Amino acid sequence: MKTIKSTPKADGYYMPAEFETHERAWMLWPERTDNWRNGAKPAQKVFTEVAKAIRRFEPITVGVSDEQYSHARSVLPDDIRVVELSCNDSWIRDCGPTFVVNDQGGVRTVNWDFNAWGGLYDGLYFPWDKDDRVASKISSMEEVDMYKAENFVLEGGSITVDGEGTLVVTEQCLLSPGRNPHLNKEQIEENLKQYLGVEKIIWLKDGMDPDETNGHVDDVCCFARPGEVVVPYTEDQSDPWYEILKANKEQLEQETDAKGRKLKVHTISMPKVPVYFTEEEAAGIDIVDGTIPRIAGEMTAASYLNYLYVNGGIIVPQFGDENDAKVLEELRAIHPDREVVGVLTREIILGGGNVHCITQQQPKGRVK
DSSP states (O other): OOEESSOTGGGTOBOOOTTSOEEEEEEEOOOOTTTSSGGGHHHHHHHHHHHHHHHTTSOEEEEEOHHHHHHHHHHSOTTSEEEEOOOSSSOHHHHSOEEEEOTBSOEEEEEEEOOTTTHHHHOSOSOOTTHHHHHHHHHHHTTOOEEEEEEEEOOGGGOEEOSSSEEEEEHHHHTOTTTOTTSOHHHHHHHHHHHHOOSEEEEESOOSOTTTTSSOGGGTOEEEETTEEEEEOOSOTTSTTHHHHHHHHHHHTTOBOTTSOBOEEEEEOOOSSOOBOOHHHHHTSOOOTTSOOOOTTOBOOOOTTOOEEETTEEEEEEOSOTTHHHHHHHHHHHOTTSEEEEEEOHHHHHHTOOTTTTOEEEEOOOBO
16 A cells, blocks of 8 residues: 555546445444443444444445454454454544545545544544544555545545535535634635545535534435435424525525536435433443533434445434334335335434444445
């Protein structure tokens, strides 16, 4: 593995869409007790269920600390690869590499700067040094060359692409003061174009999680196929996210992609009842200086859209809500060629994310 001094765009590389074919998926094992309740044991059980669901469709590797290696190896099925890969927390979507491809079968990675969603300005924990090394370690394990986006903070949950030149992001996240205060919007756009190989960037205003991720796009928009996006939506004006979801839907209905196609916008439901921390759940999380404490009654950013495309399937969050089954049917209608699988993921949303946040896809090289 070598670090390449140019950019993906200069070399003909670009980020493929998540719905394209994967070589494998990646996860990191949860263990920090100031984010995951009851010693992270409930979260570990759910991470195991997510990993097992993914393995039905494609290979998966789970990175685990030395301290948790024996335990994780014993509870994860034998056909799931487990490797020692230390991290500060288990959000591989954001601290892991972004894989890029060319049209001759080549696969490389982009290693962004990671600062725990805002660094010393409004980040969620310190230090984040182990997280910041995850991308280069995975690149080395997979023996793929890597681009380093110097002095540019970005998380994988803040971007969604169609693989044909179009990128969707939120201003709330990418323009937040804790990310790249030394860059203006035009400079950020240029970095995105160079490192993701895109031509057009659609800027939504807000996401759903202003306090933790500063509004990652993966809760509010993703590409289903070229020219088509999926968004969460509700007609319930009492829903706390109603105005944001309505504005995003209306904007996307007026947008065109990099190929000039008017976007087709599919909608899926939101949970009927927002997910709040119970007193028992909040009490199970250690309070540590430097991290944000969890409080009983605190609302989470629960979105069914935080799902993962896998080869021939979709792994979808479920919350024990009356809309759980409805969303699975909505996604089956949008994706009749995919098996749609739900996994109960309340423990993950209590930690601050969901299926998409705890996974990262590694695309298979493709030849045009």
